[in-house]
Amino acid sequence: MGNIALIAAAGSGSRMKMSTKKQYLEIAGQPMLARTVLLFQKNKKIDDIYIITPPEDISLCQKVVSQWCGQRKIKGIISGGKTRFESVYNGITQIKLEEKDKVLIHDGARPFVSQSLIDAIVDKLYQQDVCGVIPGISVKDTIKKVNGDNIVGTPPRDQLIAAQTPQGFCAQTLKDLYIKADKDNLQGLTDDSSLLEHYKYPVYYIIGEEKNFKVTTPQDLQIAQLQVKEGTK
Ligand SMILES: Nc1ccn([C@@H]2O[C@H](COP(=O)(O)OP(=O)(O)OP(=O)(O)O)[C@@H](O)[C@H]2O)c(=O)n1
Numbered sequence: 001m002g003n004i005a006l007i008a009a010a011g012s013g014s015r016m017k018m019s020t021k022k023q024y025l026e027i028a029g030q031p032m033l034a035r036t037v038l039l040f041q042k043n044k045k046i047d048d049i050y051i052i053t054p055p056e057d058i059s060l061c062q063k064v065v066s067q068w069c070g071q072r073k074i075k076g077i078i079s080g081g082k083t084r085f086e087s088v089y090n091g092i093t094q095i096k097l098e099e100k101d102k103v104l105i106h107d108g109a110r111p112f113v114s115q116s117l118i119d120a121i122v123d124k125l126y127q128q129d130v131c132g133v134i135p136g137i138s139v140k141d142t143i144k145k146v147n148g149d150n151i152v153g154t155p156p157r158d159q160l161i162a163a164q165t166p167q168g169f170c171a172q173t174l175k176d177l178y179i180k181a182d183k184d185n186l187q188g189l190t191d192d193s194s195l196l197e198h199y200k201y202p203v204y205y206i207i208g209e210e211k212n213f214k215v216t217t218p219q220d221l222q223i224a225q226l227q228v229k230e231g232t233k
């Protein structure tokens with residue numbers, strides 16, 4: 001039995017609008033993906049790490065990982081797909097699982113997750129009857145539901161959170177649900193929790209972290225550079 005980290009890093013980074021895919025961009029001299037992987041290598045509760053990267057970047061990924069992270073805990077580099085769903089599907093179905101394994105799915109583009117948040121996700125998964133837990137932070141804006149250019153509703157803000165990763169699950173359950181969801185054409189789901197929600201499995205949430213943001217746009221990259229600079233002061 002073990003705790004597996006599956007790092008989803010097979011996106012194209014289109015919103016970053018740069019020729020290099022964002023997971024391979026440097027933040028203060030170190031590739032974003034290497035920063036993310038190092039955090040899971042450092043964590044005492046994580047046993048094995050798998051990285052999902054675009055098929056054309058397998059050798060780049062191997063190079064970056066061996067240069068910055070070495071081989072400790074790295075059990076495989078897996079080809080991703082066109083959507084996040086397809087990428088995680090490829091990952092979770094290619095890993096050889098044991099019955100009681102736990103899996104944490106984490107975005108390669110969230111290079112600032114703390115050790116305490118990883119610990120808290122793992123610990124929650126070992127509580128009785130818990131098979132799904134995600135971090136979330138409260139939303140600062142009033143969120144509107146729209147239909148075209150019409151406002152059709154305002155969900156109460158105290159019932160909303162912004163979902164983050166790592167999202168933790170009983171690994172075999174998540175694998176079974178990915179296979180089922182693929183057959184049910186649910187490839188449009190944008191996070192892993194959504195699968196459990198869709199099939200009516202309980203998912204818990206714990207408080208996430210502002211600093212664990214997803215580096216998505218050029219502005220985010222600037223904030224990431226500043227965050228590293230601040231952290232090293
Ligand atoms: N086909 C995909 C799409 C996304 N991801 C990963 O899922 C995480 C969250 O996705 P997002 O930030 O949307 O990344 P991109 O899809 O790369 O960005 P964009 O939507 O701007 O193209 C990222 O770590 C990304 O690499 C993935 O593994 N496979």
Ligand SMILES: C[C@](O)(CO)[C@H](O)COP(=O)(O)O
Nearest residue numbers: 107163164165190191192214
């Ligand atoms: C999984 C996720 O990070 C939760 O916030 C997110 O859903 C993935 O990417 P997207 O850009 O929000 O589609």
